[in-house]
Amino acid sequence: MVETNGNQEQAAEQLPKEHAIIKLSRQSLVNHFVTRNMDVALAHMADDVEWLGPFACQTASSKKAMQDILRPEYGIRLALADERWRARKRAGTWIVSACYTLLVVSTDGERSIPFEQRATYVWAPTPDGPRIVHLHVSNTTDANTLLPSLDTGKNAIEFLYEHFDDQGSGTGKISFRDIGGDLHVLHPNELHAVESEGPRCVVKHAHGEFTVRAALADIEEELPARDFLRLHRSCLVHRGRIVSIEGYRAKLDDGSEYPIAERRYRSVKQALAAPRAQC
Known part of the structure; x- marks a missing residue:
């Protein structure tokens, strides 16, 4: 046991000091987003990170x-701004926290969307020297109600480009007047589902729901056909919000569920299996 503790202490001494560990972490970040040098960006990652x-x-x-996951997006350079770093040592590990703004520039080069992002690096001593054994990167991208979920294997940066205009203040938005007279202006990607109730429809969206005097067919005509699926005659849902099909029910990412008509089941499954651009 004494020998083990001695080995742990010796291994912990491999770890750089605070300023050095932050420098190494930042080097990885800059080479990932800006320089786009994958070998350098991942040089200090443990094989089992x-x-x-x-x-x-x-x-x-x-x-x-x-x-393999990151490689598709490495042809596109981004920009970093407002970086803030902190490092804390815990036993034999360093925990480095970063908060920064990631700038995604539009393809015409005239506009940019800022994303505040956070990254947590956990450094530990290994036989090969200090290595990043855990990396957690988070931002509000997935929580942006204007964006559908990113499909597995898709280029994340191209995904942001594809939906760049979707995040604008007016592009592609639709107006609804509810039964109380209030006007709702929403982008289609904010909608989760529309259900008909007689001569009215209930519009369910990322921020709540409201009722309008309109036929479901009329609302459907206003929405992009590639993004919405008719599950049965009285229900329309955003296909990007569907996370699973269980039996004859579709489960959305907000936890709600909607029945699928038996005669529409096959077409719904086929639509979900096809790339969105081809729908």
Whole structure:
């Protein structure tokens, strides 16, 4: 036991000091987003690093799997701003926290969308020297109600470009007047489902719901066909919000469930299996 403790203390001495560990962490970040040098960005990752990326589908339990997920987006450079770093030592590990703004520039180069992002690096001593054994990156991208979920294997940066205009103040938005007279202006990606109740429809969206005097067919005509699926004659849902099909019910990412008509079941399954752009 004494020998084990001695080995642990010796291993912990491998770890750099605070300013050095922050410098190494920042080097990884800059080479990932700005320089786009994957070899340098991942140079200090442990082979069995646990990685949680900013999108729900970006998770890996090895350096190799992390490389495979990130590789598609490495042809696009981004920019960093307002970086804040902190490091704290806990026993034989360093925990480095970063908060920064990631700038995604539009393809025309005239506009940019800022995303505040956070990253937590856990450094530990290994036989090969100090290595990042855990990296958790998070931001509000997945929580942005204007964006559908990122599909597994899709280029995350191209996803942001694809939906760049969706986040604007007016582009593509639809107006609804509820039965109380209030005007609701929403982007289609904010909608979860629309259900008909006789001569009225209940519009369920990311922030709540309201009722309008309108036929479901009329509302359907106003919505982008590639993004909405008719589950049965009285229900329309955003396909990007569907997370699973269990039996003849569709479960959405907000936990709600909607029945699927038997005659529509096959077409719904086919639509979900097809790339969104082809729907």
